[in-house]
Amino acid sequence: MKQPISSRDLEQLSAYLDRQLDARERARLEARLQAEPDLRETLQGLHLTRSALRRAPIHRAPRNFTLKAVPQPQPRFRLFPVFSLASALSALFFVITLAGQFLLTGAPAAAPAAYTANQDTAITQPADMEMKAAEAPQTALMAAPTEIPLIIWGTPTPDSGALMGTGMGGGEPEPSPAAMNAVEPFPKTLLPPETPTVAAYAESPELTPPAGEVTPQPEGEAQADSTRAMPSETPTPESTATPLPTATPLPTPTLTGTPEPTFTSTAVEMTVAQAQNTATPPAGAAESASGVSGSGPILGTQPTRDDRQLTYNNQALPTHPPRTQPPVQDWLPLPLALLSLIFAGLAIFFQRKERL
Amino acid sequence: MDETLLIQYAVKGDLDAFNRLVLAYQDMAFNLAYRMLGDNATAEDATQQAFISAYRSLSSYRGGSFRAWVMRMVTNACYDELRRQKRHPETPLEPENNEEEEIESPRWMADDGASPEELAEAKELDQAIQHCLGGLSEEFRSVVILVDIQGMDYDEVSAVVKTPLGTIKSRLARARQKLRHCLQGFGELLPAAFRLESED
Numbered sequence: 001m002k003q004p005i006s007s008r009d010l011e012q013l014s015a016y017l018d019r020q021l022d023a024r025e026r027a028r029l030e031a032r033l034q035a036e037p038d039l040r041e042t043l044q045g046l047h048l049t050r051s052a053l054r055r056a057p058i059h060r061a062p063r064n065f066t067l068k069a070v071p072q073p074q075p076r077f078r079l080f081p082v083f084s085l086a087s088a089l090s091a092l093f094f095v096i097t098l099a100g101q102f103l104l105t106g107a108p109a110a111a112p113a114a115y116t117a118n119q120d121t122a123i124t125q126p127a128d129m130e131m132k133a134a135e136a137p138q139t140a141l142m143a144a145p146t147e148i149p150l151i152i153w154g155t156p157t158p159d160s161g162a163l164m165g166t167g168m169g170g171g172e173p174e175p176s177p178a179a180m181n182a183v184e185p186f187p188k189t190l191l192p193p194e195t196p197t198v199a200a201y202a203e204s205p206e207l208t209p210p211a212g213e214v215t216p217q218p219e220g221e222a223q224a225d226s227t228r229a230m231p232s233e234t235p236t237p238e239s240t241a242t243p244l245p246t247a248t249p250l251p252t253p254t255l256t257g258t259p260e261p262t263f264t265s266t267a268v269e270m271t272v273a274q275a276q277n278t279a280t281p282p283a284g285a286a287e288s289a290s291g292v293s294g295s296g297p298i299l300g301t302q303p304t305r306d307d308r309q310l311t312y313n314n315q316a317l318p319t320h321p322p323r324t325q326p327p328v329q330d331w332l333p334l335p336l337a338l339l340s341l342i343f344a345g346l347a348i349f350f351q352r353k354e355r356l
Numbered sequence: 357m358d359e360t361l362l363i364q365y366a367v368k369g370d371l372d373a374f375n376r377l378v379l380a381y382q383d384m385a386f387n388l389a390y391r392m393l394g395d396n397a398t399a400e401d402a403t404q405q406a407f408i409s410a411y412r413s414l415s416s417y418r419g420g421s422f423r424a425w426v427m428r429m430v431t432n433a434c435y436d437e438l439r440r441q442k443r444h445p446e447t448p449l450e451p452e453n454n455e456e457e458e459i460e461s462p463r464w465m466a467d468d469g470a471s472p473e474e475l476a477e478a479k480e481l482d483q484a485i486q487h488c489l490g491g492l493s494e495e496f497r498s499v500v501i502l503v504d505i506q507g508m509d510y511d512e513v514s515a516v517v518k519t520p521l522g523t524i525k526s527r528l529a530r531a532r533q534k535l536r537h538c539l540q541g542f543g544e545l546l547p548a549a550f551r552l553e554s555e556d
Contacts (some may be wrong), residue, residue, distance in 0.1 A: 010529045011529040020510060020525065049536040052539060056481065062396065063400070065386075066376055066379065067411060297518065
């Protein structure tokens, strides 16, 4: 039985017919032809086929194909440049969309990182403030008005009750006595030790009250303010612990050599009022907190950790809430990608047509 | 006039020079088109379209074999026509005999002036070859036509179909082998000189 000739041998035989083999290959093939009759038969068949093809009648042109005039290309709308441009624009828009999406999704991802970093800072901040308060009470007193303490909603827990306002009656004109009693006094550890009072300033002229310190008022006026600000007669720990300014009018203390801005008493009252509502009086604010109460709406968040951290770190929360992507950006890249592919395919198609 | 000079004039827009080139290659072009397409009218259209395309594309001619360049135009025109036929297949109207059966080859109506024996022999061979060529793929068909019918060498064919030389050799060998098997089926219809003995 004959074995089918391999493609390699077939190519060799075909090239041998056309004298396309070099001398070495030709000699090797001729040696095989002498020994292999099947190879010889195949060569003969290819030779006859080639002879038949060469003997095929030549069909002459039935007419002349000369051109009578210069054929003008038919004016037609060339779509290739259009689709090329469209493809390029579509790809550009696609890249821009992807980049925009990446940037938008990257921003919220960076916010939690900043939040975590702030939290880490907040953990160490109370201890730092304790040390600073112990070392420099005036610094703590001055820092109090500038930092708006965080007001937290929710039921105070044993851990957070010391620093968290009740929040249950936010905006209530008159907090209930129970709620007021629930407010625990500010931890002594967070208060600057031996915070000098206004009276102390009065007694000791060397002491210069910090900026923003409440200008001492006559006792009667201060009492009137206290009565106006605290409709509830239940004394708070702050009110009992913190002495009111004495009735002796004192000259307005001036800041000497301190670049900190001077706060008006109104600003201090606002800050103290916020501190009163949250029952988280920062150091230095407790002296005048008894005379001010907050009755306006307050805002806050549910405490999740030590309130001292949150209280003293009003930068702990992310300043920028996570952005939500517009819905259009979820599905926009897909049609743009498909559009780009379609235009690219059409451009290639018309380019191939143009080559003809 | 020298072909190179004619080409230079034609590239510059001389239509007369280009027409002289057309006259030189139109038989070859038409024969290639006919072998590729198997129909006179279609081959005419393809040939005409090829020369028009050649004139428009003269600026893209970068030297080398002008014959190969023209044959490439014809080959491309034939490829386009074959693709068009695949998209829009047509059924040719064949003449019928007295028994209302279609006559496969209406060439009996033509009169070339040759003797009946020669005419019959040539027609049979031509018909057999064309039939077998039609059974090849376009790529194999163009290569075997250009080499064995048109008499072009491998390098020219490689330039015409824009295919490496090794691929040309491979396609030619396989095309010849297929044609060999196909022509064996005609047996006694072929002239005695071309009758191929059966391998089996």
